[in-house]
Amino acid sequence: MQQVGKSKLVILIAQLHLWKKQRENDMKKTKLSLAIGLLVAGFNAYASDDLSVLKAQIAAQQAQLEKMMQQMQALEAKAQQVEAKVTPTAAPASVTTEQKAASSYQGSLDQARAASRKLSDPVKVGGIKRNPFSGSNMNPDVAFILDGSYVNRSQSNSAYGALGMPGFFHELGGAHEGHAHGGGYNLNNGFNLNYGELVFSAAVDKYFDLFAVIHAGESGAALEEAYANTRSLPFNTQLKFGKFLSGFGRLNGQHHHYWDFADQPLIYQGVFGSHGLLEKGVQATWLAPTRNYLLFGAEALQGDNEQSFGTKAISVKSDKIFADKDTAFASQVDGAGLAVGFVKTGFDLGNTSWMAGASYGAGKMRLDHTSDEHGPHAKAGSVAITGLDLTGKYFLDATRYLMWQSEYIKRELTDGQVATYPSNSGGASDGLITPKLSQNQSGYYSQLIWKFAPQWRTGLRYDAIDQNSIKVAGTDKNTPYGDRNTVMVEYNPTEFSRIRLQYAQNGAFFTEENERKRFDEILLQFNMAIGAHGAHSF
Amino acid sequence: MKKMIWAAWVALFCYHGSANATLNVVATYGWIGDLVQQIGQERVAVTVLAQASFDPHFVPPKPSLAVKLRNADLLVINGGQLEMGWLPPVLRQASNARIQPNSEGFLDLSSLVTLSNPRPHATRADGDVHPDGNPHYVFNPDNMAALAYGVAHQLCHLDKAGCGFYEQSLARFDERWQKEKQGWQQRLLPLKGKQLVQYHESFDDLAYWLGMTVVANVEPVPGVPPSASHLEKLLKRLADQQVVMVIQEHFRDREATEWLAKQRQVKWQVLPSDVGATPKSKDLFSWFNELVERLAP
Numbered sequence: 001m002q003q004v005g006k007s008k009l010v011i012l013i014a015q016l017h018l019w020k021k022q023r024e025n026d027m028k029k030t031k032l033s034l035a036i037g038l039l040v041a042g043f044n045a046y047a048s049d050d051l052s053v054l055k056a057q058i059a060a061q062q063a064q065l066e067k068m069m070q071q072m073q074a075l076e077a078k079a080q081q082v083e084a085k086v087t088p089t090a091a092p093a094s095v096t097t098e099q100k101a102a103s104s105y106q107g108s109l110d111q112a113r114a115a116s117r118k119l120s121d122p123v124k125v126g127g128i129k130r131n132p133f134s135g136s137n138m139n140p141d142v143a144f145i146l147d148g149s150y151v152n153r154s155q156s157n158s159a160y161g162a163l164g165m166p167g168f169f170h171e172l173g174g175a176h177e178g179h180a181h182g183g184g185y186n187l188n189n190g191f192n193l194n195y196g197e198l199v200f201s202a203a204v205d206k207y208f209d210l211f212a213v214i215h216a217g218e219s220g221a222a223l224e225e226a227y228a229n230t231r232s233l234p235f236n237t238q239l240k241f242g243k244f245l246s247g248f249g250r251l252n253g254q255h256h257h258y259w260d261f262a263d264q265p266l267i268y269q270g271v272f273g274s275h276g277l278l279e280k281g282v283q284a285t286w287l288a289p290t291r292n293y294l295l296f297g298a299e300a301l302q303g304d305n306e307q308s309f310g311t312k313a314i315s316v317k318s319d320k321i322f323a324d325k326d327t328a329f330a331s332q333v334d335g336a337g338l339a340v341g342f343v344k345t346g347f348d349l350g351n352t353s354w355m356a357g358a359s360y361g362a363g364k365m366r367l368d369h370t371s372d373e374h375g376p377h378a379k380a381g382s383v384a385i386t387g388l389d390l391t392g393k394y395f396l397d398a399t400r401y402l403m404w405q406s407e408y409i410k411r412e413l414t415d416g417q418v419a420t421y422p423s424n425s426g427g428a429s430d431g432l433i434t435p436k437l438s439q440n441q442s443g444y445y446s447q448l449i450w451k452f453a454p455q456w457r458t459g460l461r462y463d464a465i466d467q468n469s470i471k472v473a474g475t476d477k478n479t480p481y482g483d484r485n486t487v488m489v490e491y492n493p494t495e496f497s498r499i500r501l502q503y504a505q506n507g508a509f510f511t512e513e514n515e516r517k518r519f520d521e522i523l524l525q526f527n528m529a530i531g532a533h534g535a536h537s538f
Numbered sequence: 539m540k541k542m543i544w545a546a547w548v549a550l551f552c553y554h555g556s557a558n559a560t561l562n563v564v565a566t567y568g569w570i571g572d573l574v575q576q577i578g579q580e581r582v583a584v585t586v587l588a589q590a591s592f593d594p595h596f597v598p599p600k601p602s603l604a605v606k607l608r609n610a611d612l613l614v615i616n617g618g619q620l621e622m623g624w625l626p627p628v629l630r631q632a633s634n635a636r637i638q639p640n641s642e643g644f645l646d647l648s649s650l651v652t653l654s655n656p657r658p659h660a661t662r663a664d665g666d667v668h669p670d671g672n673p674h675y676v677f678n679p680d681n682m683a684a685l686a687y688g689v690a691h692q693l694c695h696l697d698k699a700g701c702g703f704y705e706q707s708l709a710r711f712d713e714r715w716q717k718e719k720q721g722w723q724q725r726l727l728p729l730k731g732k733q734l735v736q737y738h739e740s741f742d743d744l745a746y747w748l749g750m751t752v753v754a755n756v757e758p759v760p761g762v763p764p765s766a767s768h769l770e771k772l773l774k775r776l777a778d779q780q781v782v783m784v785i786q787e788h789f790r791d792r793e794a795t796e797w798l799a800k801q802r803q804v805k806w807q808v809l810p811s812d813v814g815a816t817p818k819s820k821d822l823f824s825w826f827n828e829l830v831e832r833l834a835p
């Protein structure tokens with residue numbers, strides 16, 4: 001409407017200008033004819049020699065001329081007035097800031113409209129100034145995450161480091177010949193620097209996103225994760241490839257700094273180790289076209305995990321007398337050795353969001369601990385891991401919730417064999433390969449988290465191993481197992497910093513001699529993030 | 539039993555699409571959803587992600603959000619980093635190539651208006667600030683014409699057959715908005731030149747539109763709740779200011795602003811921060827009506 005009115009006015013101005021020009025031309029003509037008239041009149045006067053007549057004629061003509069000049073000035077003024085009314089640039093000089101701002105709003109609107117006169121124009125308005133989700137002008141987004149703790153437990157460092165979970169891992173503090181045992185973080189009484197993590201992420205191009213995590217301890221760093229994700233595949237599918245945390249279970253895909261407790265549940269620690277199921281490979285997911293969230297995923301992974309899988313061939317010294325003679329124990333796993341599949345669903349019931357998942361992974365175990373100081377051993381066989389998870393999250397408002405999360409994981413080893421001998425330094429011919437090994441192990445955790453204020457959370461967790469059947473040649477080894485109680489309270493000044501106090505009663509760890517060591521543990525954890533760190537998912 | 543399981547399966551997961559509408563539009567907040575609805579009318583099926591009664595900065599990420607995004611033809615966001623804390627992961631999990639940023643089905647409304655108070659050099663020590671500028675631009679009704687135009691243009695772009703239709707409803711919406719806006723302006727004219735205190739920087743643009751001055755925020759820095767000692771200091775600092783009201787959004791704790799208003803014996807008002815936040819705020823017009831009613835002297 002406004003625009004139409006304006007264009008009409010523009011036409012009006014143009015017409016006015018044209019008319020003005022015509023009038024000017026007319027005036028010129030008038031002036032010319034006037035001059036000619038004067039000349040003729042003067043000639044006539046001379047000719048007639050009648051001065052009084054001439055004077056009267058000149059006076060009359062001068063009056064006419066003045067009248068015409070006045071008319072012309074008036075016309076010009078009128079034209080200028082009209083122009084001032086319709087041209088916004090001809091605003092009075094004393095414009096208040098408010099008026100200026102108002103006209104800039106009007107200006108931005110006009111710009112938007114001018115960018116495309118018709119709605120059907122193919123030009124896109126309202127693009128994005130820059131990536132609206134980028135936290136910095138840098139490309140890629142970079143973040144650094146620091147995790148440290150102060151620990152006080154009723155066990156000396158050396159006694160704690162010698163503990164293990166029979167049938168899963170031994171020597172929490174031990175790390176030798178390239179393999180770390182189950183331990184990981186918060187190992188020492190007093191101060192611990194668990195890790196510093198550099199996280200990079202950005203869109204590679206229209207087709208891929210790339211994420212990389214460089215995980216550093218005090219003395220060394222490793223490329224923990226590096227994977228690309230497709231961003232434009234059709235039919236709600238996605239492909240991921242590189243090294244990444246498997247989609248198995250609920251907790252496995254989450255990073256340590258996002259967990260609700262400072263440590264993993266026992267079953268995770270036992271089955272996947274401190275870094276979880278972190279593998280090289282490829283993942284495909286499909287979000288099914290259903291009313292509720294239903295995600296299917298499949299992964300082909302290398303199977304390097306040291307707790308449950310492995311790829312390298314193992315040879316053992318089967319007879320201590322012929323210590324140099326190695327006997328092939330298990331062949332190399334050639335190619336991708338681990339297949340994982342999962343299905344996840346989620347639905348809302350009122351203010352409660354439910355999430356459930358089922359996961360399955362199958363591969364080969366190649367557990368080579370033949371170089372251990374105490375009780376060297378090796379295990380091989382086929383492993384199948386099953387996981388079930390269920391989470392309910394009741395939102396009191398946007399920042400307060402009550403969440404109950406539980407997971408059950410079962411690991412089965414079949415067609416297995418085990419090699420044991422008491423000591424690497426001994427000379428006795430005790431080496432023994434037993435071809436018939438089967439393991440049936442499972443555990444779970446159940447935790448309740450209450451975010452009772454925007455900056456505060458508290459939670460309790462019960463986690464346990466509930467089955468630990470290890471049969472060698474049909475004989476159950478009666479391997480012991482235990483459980484743990486944990487409570488925590490945390491203060492999050494902002495979403496970038498966290499201070500967590502955690503207390504645990506641990507009854508799940510045993511000495512090398514399978515003797516249970518109960519102990520208490522108080523842990524104060526600090527976790528901070530700087531830089532552009534993306535939001536976390538559900 | 540088998541039949542029952544099958545029935546449960548169908549009930550839980552059975553596909554349902556919006557049958558009649560031409561475009562599936564997902565809006566992050568209620569007011570955006572209503573703007574799209576006003577322009578698109580029966581040609582669009584609008585889904586809103588955020589719950590209006592919640593803080594727009596912290597929308598809980600849920601699997602259901604990914605489902606809503608999965609089949610969308612167009613995603614319209616507030617922008618200005620308001621959705622940064624929750625939208626990117628669910629958008630990624632929706633695996634919908636059509637509505638990713640930089641694609642045809644993505645509209646960032648903040649790009650259509652001039653954001654006030656951009657702070658490109660802010661650090662996190664300054665609190666939860668948005669470097670692009672204040673993202674609560676919807677509280678300045680002068681911005682609505684540009685936003686409505688942007689939505690109409692985008693709808694026309696994706697649904698060519700409906701261009702004429704969108705043009706008509708845009709003109710209708712514009713006319714009604716301008717008329718109502720004048721009424722609101724008249725109603726709140728007595729507030730011009732007065733001073734107010736707000737909880738969070740949500741109402742900067744509203745104050746600007748009304749010609750009011752924001753003399754203080756209750757939050758020490760954006761996103762950090764005030765402590766008791768901070769409130770005492772704030773009260774002292776305001777001693778020689780002629781504040782006429784203390785305002786805040788509906789979803790926040792109310793003790794701090796209520797206490798402050800009581801101490802100063804001035805008007806205390808809780809404002810709905812989005813369409814749908816209160817029973818009366820059904821659409822953009824009734825939302826602004828309610829805002830004006832609550833602000834009016």
